[in-house]
Amino acid sequence: MLRQFINRLYPNKYRRRIGLSGLDSCGKTTLVHKLKHGQVVETIPTIGVVFTTADLNIPCSEGTLRCTVWETGAPGCSPQRSRTTIKSVLISSVAIIWLVNSCDGERLAESVEELAYLLFSEHDLPKGANPLSTTTPILILATRQDLPHALPLSQIQKAFTKITSTRLAPVFGVSLIQEGPASGLSDAFDWLHAALKNAPASASAGSSTVLHKQTLLLKSFSRQFHSISLPSWDHYVHVRLAYVILTTFGRQKGKDMIFEGIESYITQSSQTRGRTFHVTMTYFWIQIVHFGICGMPPLSLSSDEAIKAEENTGDHRSLDSTVVESSLDLASVTSTLSPPTPQSEFARFLLINPFVTQGNLWRNFIPRR
Numbered sequence: 412m413l414r415q416f417i418n419r420l421y422p423n424k425y426r427r428r429i430g431l432s433g434l435d436s437c438g439k440t441t442l443v444h445k446l447k448h449g450q451v452v453e454t455i456p457t458i459g460v461v462f463t464t465a466d467l468n469i470p471c472s473e474g475t476l477r478c479t480v481w482e483t484g485a486p487g488c489s490p491q492r493s494r495t496t497i498k499s500v501l502i503s504s505v506a507i508i509w510l511v512n513s514c515d516g517e518r519l520a521e522s523v524e525e526l527a528y529l530l531f532s533e534h535d536l537p538k539g540a541n542p543l544s545t546t547t548p549i550l551i552l553a554t555r556q557d558l559p560h561a562l563p564l565s566q567i568q569k570a571f572t573k574i575t576s577t578r579l580a581p582v583f584g585v586s587l588i589q590e591g592p593a594s595g596l597s598d599a600f601d602w603l604h605a606a607l608k609n610a611p612a613s614a615s616a617g618s619s620t621v622l623h624k625q626t627l628l629l630k631s632f633s634r635q636f637h638s639i640s641l642p643s644w645d646h647y648v649h650v651r652l653a654y655v656i657l658t659t660f661g662r663q664k665g666k667d668m669i670f671e672g673i674e675s676y677i678t679q680s681s682q683t684r685g686r687t688f689h690v691t692m693t694y695f696w697i698q699i700v701h702f703g704i705c706g707m708p709p710l711s712l713s714s715d716e717a718i719k720a721e722e723n724t725g726d727h728r729s730l731d732s733t734v735v736e737s738s739l740d741l742a743s744v745t746s747t748l749s750p751p752t753p754q755s756e757f758a759r760f761l762l763i764n765p766f767v768t769q770g771n772l773w774r775n776f777i778p779r780r
């Protein structure tokens with residue numbers, strides 16, 4: 412309420428600065444026009460302009476992303492002075508949107524290099540400025556996915572992985588000339604909205620408060636599973652269950668525990684009446700969650716935080732090696748689940764692996780006739 416009132420009086424008070432950049436002709440100006448006016452306009456190359464700003468209200472599934480976008484000129488083409496200025500603005504943004512032209516395979520490596528310059532080079536930082544925080548979300552949009560000669564998204568993702576593996580930086584394929592869901596923009600901005608909402612928590616994921624909160628949540632989740640009283644039995648719950656078991660017990664042991672646990676929950680719970688246990692589907696999701704966990708970048712902890720984490724995790728190692736060896740009964744094991752380490756924060760897992768939230772992901776793996 413108060414926020415709405417302040418928004419009316421000072422429309423720019425809660426706007427966050429988001430940097431928008433990429434090589435020339437990747438669609439920067441087109442994107443800003445589309446987000447601001449909802450339509451595609453003819454653009455001319457932006458030459459010699461260091462920044463253009465636009466206040467945007469981007470609708471997302473869970474609210475509106477209110478921001479001021481700072482669109483840069485193509486950084487690689489700017490003289491060094493403007494390149495440094497561009498960098499100083501980008502590194503102080505709350506998030507960065509990086510555009511890459513999917514049809515320009517020859518310059519893909521250049522785009523990756525330019526983003527790496529932004530992320531890693533420290534020699535030309537303005538006095539007193541810090542490098543870009545590792546928790547700043549970076550949304551990479553591969554534009555022109557509507558065109559037949561566009562590179563496959565997987566190839567673009569692979570090219571960026573080597574510099575983004577330790578960050579929140581997924582690549583979304585988009586088409587800026589298409590409308591609605593076909594453009595791919597709503598998924599991308601839903602992710603960015605969620606990432607910004609969760610960023611403070613992820614940034615301080617090592618702090619004992621956040622750890623404590625996670626511990627409570629996880630314990631109550633395990634208890635509900637044990638007593639067949641989860642609030643719902645949906646895709647989200649399945650993914651979370653798989654995540655909790657696999658991060659605690661590893662794939663080998665965790666896999667059998669998930670199979671047994673889900674099957675037994677389905678036979679006992681009234682929520683699952685009419686449902687049957689599906690071996691292939693369960694196996695598919697175990698693999699997907701497992702790959703997501705394997706690709707999680709490590710979170711570095713200060714020594715203080717590491718000690719706290721150690722204290723909170725209690726006898727995590729003994730649980731891993733003894734309890735599970737003697738029993739594969741998921742219900743009893745989850746009731747004794749130790750608190751998660753900061754690395755196992757579920758929200759962070761979802762942000763880094765947004766594809767796990769798509770319940771119909773399996774359809775992509777059915778061979779086309």
Ligand SMILES: Nc1nc2c(ncn2[C@@H]2O[C@H](COP(=O)(O)OP(=O)(O)OP(=O)(O)O)[C@@H](O)[C@H]2O)c(=O)[nH]1
Pocket residue numbers: 434435436437438439440441442454455456457458484485554555556557558585586587588
């Ligand atoms: N088909 C298709 N065309 C696109 C897409 N994105 C951008 N374009 C076209 O690409 C051209 C360049 O887009 P701009 O928005 O001017 O690119 P820019 O990054 O601002 O380029 P500079 O100002 O030169 O740095 C325009 O003709 C756009 O219509 C897309 O997703 N699909």
Ligand SMILES: [Mg+2]
Pocket residue numbers: 439440441454455456457
């Ligand atoms: Mg432009």
